[in-house]
Amino acid sequence: MLSIYRLPNKLPGEIIIKIVRRDFFILFKRMIVFMLMAVLPFAFFYLMITTNLGLLESEIIYPIIVLSTSAYYLFTWLFFFFSFIDYYLDVWIITDKRIIDIQQRGFFSRIISELKIFRIQDVTSEIQGAIPTLLKYGEVFIQTAGTDQRFKFHEVPDPNGIRDIIIKLIQKNRKEQSQETGLDTF
């Protein structure tokens, strides 16, 4: 189990500043979908009972209904749990020295990336849409000196706050670095 107090390749004296997951609304949307899926068989049974009562007494139809309903609920529940795992195991960890991006992409595919704070050149936060604006979740883009965009915090709560935290860490990190080298780089 990933201990939240045991970071991958922990640096000496490294402190966790913030652990970020996608906004709870993302999980809530999936919960609504699965609740509707759970209710669907009841609507089907209601239609069946009101149109043809004899179906439940059939020697073939009733066993098929029982087995297919059981399979449906087992599949739905398992699928919901996979959806939760996809949400829960995607995490961004902001420390005072690094940003660690842990992404679970389906089964048996886990990508862990890290970015040193002092390499960050630009941090951009973005909130687009009516619901994200109301619920205050959005994206944070982190750019290093390279041309490719390195990190993206996707659908995270309070992206402006996360941007501010990272910028403050960058400033603190560069100040410490300049003090260590004894050179004033700015």
Add this chain to the structure above:
Amino acid sequence: MTFSISIFLYIFWVFLALWFVFFVIAIYHMLNFGAKNFLTVSTTIIFVGIAIIILMTSSFYINQIDWNTNVEILEGLFDNQVPFQ
């Protein structure tokens, strides 16, 4: 043509075996890669608990069915009768 309805039960068991494989994979992922905290353990317990409830409810209804029943379909289709005689 006559067949036993237990064939549907065998198909269901195959589905259940596959489902169980993915069930174990899901628990493995949560416990192996999830953060070491109460939320990880509690959500895993809830998942397993509700899965057990679904299985027990299914088992209750499945056990009420007589799976040794034979059903005849396409009855009379292959009788050797000449029409209009």
